[in-house]
Amino acid sequence: MLGNFNTVGAPFPFLFKHFGTFAGPQYATGSYNYDASSTEGIWHTLINSDKGMFTNKDLGAYLYNIPFDYVGFHCDAVATAQMTLEASYGKIPVFNVLAAQTNVTGNILTVGNITTTGNLICNGLFTFNGPMILTGVGDVATSIALAKVLPAKPFDIKHPNKEGYRLRHISLEGPEIAVYFRGKLKDSNIIELPDYWNGLIDPESITVNMTPVGCYQELFVEKIEWGRNIVVKNQSGGPINFHYTVYAERIDMDKVIVEYEGESYYDYPGQDWLNVKSQEVV
Secondary structure, three states: OOOOOOOOOOOOOOOHHHHOEEEOOOOOOOOOOOOOOOOOOOOOOOOOOOOOOOOOOEEEEEEEEEOOEEEEEEEEOOOOOOOEEEEEEOOOOOOOOOOOOOOOOOOOOOOOOOOOOOOOOOOOOOOOOOOOEEOOOEEHHHHHHHHHHOOOOEEEEEOOOOOOOEEEEEOOOOOOOEEEEEEEEEOOOEEEOOHHHOOOEOHHHOEEEEEEOOOOOOEEEEEEEOOOEEEEEEOOOOOOEEEEEEEEEEOOOOOOOOOOOOOOHHHOOOOOOOOHHHOOOO
């Protein structure tokens, strides 16, 4: 039972609603009684005036800045184990929620900022109509759009051993979607290609570059077995010691159309593996 709270010398009972928070159930007098029972109605979604007694299983609260700028909450028969945000009108200066978990089953619409010190997980469609600022990157959408249209793809980092300098490389480009494998071979004549190349590359596209080490060697590729092993021989019959680089084109993707008619990359007639055609033209 929760009745009136009287402070020393105060001629009136302590009422939460006097301090910006209303919690039911309540009598018409403003006193709280958790043993009272009545019909709930819509009291937790509208600013409350005295409406008589409320059921002892349903609790509610609203927090307000001024009478018409407030948020309202409701707890259905579960005390404070689960609280539902029922309504929000106008603006309140600050609204902080400290909870182990907050579940949202509808849409979140915001015209202000969302700041979180924990994780923000979205299992549905995440649509962002304004700039999304990422520390160290800036606006994410602008950075992604720029990366798509750059004439060359740069790699730019702080110089590893020159103070005040930076190091920039440009990605190697070519008319195919290819992978490579490189290494060194000595006293053996078989280059074993990675297992993951099986089903990834077209065996007919394999090419090999070889550089003799230590002495001149008449190296050549005798055969490529099952797209897995490259058999190398030395025509002069001498020792084998060389560096190699093996290239192959991926077979799991369509071939690149190098030249095509159009005004932007949205006009590319081939496989849209970047999903650019499903995005807004920039």
